[in-house]
Amino acid sequence: MTKTFTPARPIWCAGCGDFGVQQALESAMKNLNIESHNSMIIAGIGCSGSLQNNVRCYGYHALHGRVLPTATGAKLANSSLTVIGVGGDGDGYAIGGGHLVHTLKRNPSVTYIVMNNGTYGLTKGQASPTSPNGYGENNEEDLDPILLGMSIPGSSFLARGYTGQPAQLLDLTTSALEHAESGRGFAFLEVLSPCVTYNDTYREWRTDVYDVEQDADYNSSDKTAAFSRLMELREQGRLPIGLLYRGERVALEQTALNHEFPPLALQDIEPGKLMDKYQKAMESFMR
Amino acid sequence: MNQETLQPNLEDLNVIVSGQGGDGSLTVVNLLASVLRKNGMSVYTERDVLSRIKGGITAATLRAFSGERYTIGNHIDLLVAFDIDAVPKNLRQLNKNSIVLYDNSGGPLPDGVLGDEIRAFGAPLSRQAVKTFRRDIYKNSISFGLIGRILGLPDDTMRISFEDRFKRMGPQIMKYNLDALTVGLSLADELGYVEGKGLYRIQKIERKPHMLITGNEAMAFGFSVAGGRFYAGYPITPSTDVMDWLIKWSPQFGGVVRQAEDELSAINMAIGSALTGTRTMVATCGPGLSLMQEGIGQLGMGEIPLVIVDAQRGGPSTGMPTKPEQSDINLLVFGGHGDFPRIVLAPGNPEDCFYLTVDACNLSQRYQCPVFIASDQALSQNTATIDPLDLQRVVIDQGKRLDSATLSEVEVYKRYLFTEDGVSPYTIPGTPDGMSLVTGNEHDEFGLVSTDPVNRVRMVDKRQSKMKTMLPHLPRAGRFGDVDAKIGIIGIGMTFGVILESLDTLADRGIDAQYFQPRTLWPMLEETIAFINDCDVVYVVELNAEGQLAGLFVREGADASRIRKLLHYDGTPIRSDAVVDFVVEDQNRALGEEEVA
Numbered sequence: 010m011t012k013t014f015t016p017a018r019p020i021w022c023a024g025c026g027d028f029g030v031q032q033a034l035e036s037a038m039k040n041l042n043i044e045s046h047n048s049m050i051i052a053g054i055g056c057s058g059s060l061q062n063n064v065r066c067y068g069y070h071a072l073h074g075r076v077l078p079t080a081t082g083a084k085l086a087n088s089s090l091t092v093i094g095v096g097g098d099g100d101g102y103a104i105g106g107g108h109l110v111h112t113l114k115r116n117p118s119v120t121y122i123v124m125n126n127g128t129y130g131l132t133k134g135q136a137s138p139t140s141p142n143g144y145g146e147n148n149e150e151d152l153d154p155i156l157l158g159m160s161i162p163g164s165s166f167l168a169r170g171y172t173g174q175p176a177q178l179l180d181l182t183t184s185a186l187e188h189a190e191s192g193r194g195f196a197f198l199e200v201l202s203p204c205v206t207y208n209d210t211y212r213e214w215r216t217d218v219y220d221v222e223q224d225a226d227y228n229s230s231d232k233t234a235a236f237s238r239l240m241e242l243r244e245q246g247r248l249p250i251g252l253l254y255r256g257e258r259v260a261l262e263q264t265a266l267n268h269e270f271p272p273l274a275l276q277d278i279e280p281g282k283l284m285d286k287y288q289k290a291m292e293s294f295m296r
Numbered sequence: 297m298n299q300e301t302l303q304p305n306l307e308d309l310n311v312i313v314s315g316q317g318g319d320g321s322l323t324v325v326n327l328l329a330s331v332l333r334k335n336g337m338s339v340y341t342e343r344d345v346l347s348r349i350k351g352g353i354t355a356a357t358l359r360a361f362s363g364e365r366y367t368i369g370n371h372i373d374l375l376v377a378f379d380i381d382a383v384p385k386n387l388r389q390l391n392k393n394s395i396v397l398y399d400n401s402g403g404p405l406p407d408g409v410l411g412d413e414i415r416a417f418g419a420p421l422s423r424q425a426v427k428t429f430r431r432d433i434y435k436n437s438i439s440f441g442l443i444g445r446i447l448g449l450p451d452d453t454m455r456i457s458f459e460d461r462f463k464r465m466g467p468q469i470m471k472y473n474l475d476a477l478t479v480g481l482s483l484a485d486e487l488g489y490v491e492g493k494g495l496y497r498i499q500k501i502e503r504k505p506h507m508l509i510t511g512n513e514a515m516a517f518g519f520s521v522a523g524g525r526f527y528a529g530y531p532i533t534p535s536t537d538v539m540d541w542l543i544k545w546s547p548q549f550g551g552v553v554r555q556a557e558d559e560l561s562a563i564n565m566a567i568g569s570a571l572t573g574t575r576t577m578v579a580t581c582g583p584g585l586s587l588m589q590e591g592i593g594q595l596g597m598g599e600i601p602l603v604i605v606d607a608q609r610g611g612p613s614t615g616m617p618t619k620p621e622q623s624d625i626n627l628l629v630f631g632g633h634g635d636f637p638r639i640v641l642a643p644g645n646p647e648d649c650f651y652l653t654v655d656a657c658n659l660s661q662r663y664q665c666p667v668f669i670a671s672d673q674a675l676s677q678n679t680a681t682i683d684p685l686d687l688q689r690v691v692i693d694q695g696k697r698l699d700s701a702t703l704s705e706v707e708v709y710k711r712y713l714f715t716e717d718g719v720s721p722y723t724i725p726g727t728p729d730g731m732s733l734v735t736g737n738e739h740d741e742f743g744l745v746s747t748d749p750v751n752r753v754r755m756v757d758k759r760q761s762k763m764k765t766m767l768p769h770l771p772r773a774g775r776f777g778d779v780d781a782k783i784g785i786i787g788i789g790m791t792f793g794v795i796l797e798s799l800d801t802l803a804d805r806g807i808d809a810q811y812f813q814p815r816t817l818w819p820m821l822e823e824t825i826a827f828i829n830d831c832d833v834v835y836v837v838e839l840n841a842e843g844q845l846a847g848l849f850v851r852e853g854a855d856a857s858r859i860r861k862l863l864h865y866d867g868t869p870i871r872s873d874a875v876v877d878f879v880v881e882d883q884n885r886a887l888g889e890e891e892v893a
Contacts, residue, residue: 014742070735082568270550274572278523294507
């Protein structure tokens, strides 16, 4: 057997929420029998963007903010791969915010886990898009990416977990992976993952979180009702966690690919294989 | 002697059809191109459009030639103007032999617009269209009857070309257009252009079936035949036709095209695809290429293969979206932060576009780096006739790819293994035991982040050494004209056809010159510098104000004192008379200086 890289030890501070995210991801992959050589973790820039180094599978460290276009390209090019995007709130909501909108709209079957700590840890504590108004110098209202996702008609899976509730986080991670694995589209899981050094929110979040799974009235498949409830909870200063919305939308790769062919990456591209088709294309210029 | 024998054979014809955007000028030119192609002539067409959907004065230009030409000629034989404003706009390309046919529905051409020498005919094209069909748009089909008669096309030939052109649009549209043609023929009768009394005798040249294709289409096709399966792009003139062609054809080859939300997304989608081993391409132009710079550096550091087409247009910033320029050369060669290897190829006509794109796909995977194709608006969008492409010539080379079998012979797999040639073997995701880390951080051989100074130097050197490894395998220059001539001309992209025509004109005027078409711009090949330094004088023709191409040659060791820069940056396509005049004047000056000395 060929030896390859030995997964690295995490570089995170002791107590960082990202440990819990990695653990949940590895356990969920194991539980779902996702083969390590058939999966690819695409990570952003920031503390969370080193997760791929610690897991035994194909890993790619993307440009800052570009996790989702990269993941979309990888999935379209090889739809048989399990493609998992990971990153932080700065990466995903600030520099990469535009791509989040369009990925929700496109609905490719990839899983995206955002480790939201409400700060820029790696550059020493500046405000992120999810920092509350009043955090440091921040005088902007915070962004709720789940509500953003709710407003996009193409979205199909929106969930939020909290590293302080690891059992639920594992369930949500598993559900997210299952959603993408079963070709139902884009599974967006935001995880509240505190930064113990620059924004230690364990104490606030413990009391602020509101688990919709404990709320018999919450219907995660009724978008209008769910949206309304999430807005209410926000106004009450609560942070809803759990499976917040799940809908049925056709996944991008279902309509984008010509299913008469194997995945792009696995095709035999020797010209002889399709010579009659190339010839036909050439003849279209000869008329 | 009867009238017909006095008519010269049609050997070189240049026609401009101009009007308001939306007048259908391009349709007329395409129809004419199709008729003349069927007679075995080479055709070359050019579009002069504005960055707006309708309106403004636009033009479509056609050259038909009995031999081979990849440029519009210096003088226009016939100007068809649907709008009177189109006459002064195109005046500088007319000479005393030119004929102007204009729509006089809005009144005659004001006095003094044309000199006395130029023959001008007014015809009520728009008025007839509205009167007969209640639709202004039929004026272009009416004009075709006049154009055909003026040139000497048989009426039957025109009818057949209409039947071919409109057969897919239904019997009603076909009938209206054929009726419009008949209206045009009657107008021609009134002007004295009866059948068989046109300017030329249109002879039939025997020619095997050939293609009419743009550079953009040829690059898209080359990419497909080379096994290119993923394309991501953001629409931007003048590169969008690459995407358009692939949207139509790529799914039939099992490929996919994705329109991204911006160029940042496009190049990163492309990177995602390239990581899976899929042959991938993006096409853009200056503004998009500026946005893609972060991705280009990532390709360099991560050693990811990608083909990037740059259909250069007038810059900087938004510049002139529909006009040709070659002012991205510095960006292509030096763009991005940090040191990393790259390849820049430069095709000269659609045939070259096809084969160089195939080469680009192979080179990108062999050397795991970005490969640029430097095109320009004119090369990308003008159509030219070429002989059928030799698809059998296309060979796929995916470089040092390890599959399960070859990987099993490797004891320890390192994505960024230090090797003698700087190229590391690679696996693609899905290969058991082939797991790798690809990153934009500096990294060790496994792809794990490293800032160790010793590793850093080795990694930089490893990547840079690929530039040396690839040298013998990069596309060589095209050489044309008298190889012993001491006068050289260099140019890329759309200047290819212009310079080839210039060589013929210069030869007629007793000046022997040769054309060196560098097809690899970067890394600079020794042959390019040697060519310059072996000539007495080299004219570098380029479409930018700084002389970026010439600057690159001098930087790489060319003797600056031998170089004369012909810089053209007014947004129009350069013509061969500009090159010829420049060379002749410079030669005369040199001769004068010699005599003084």
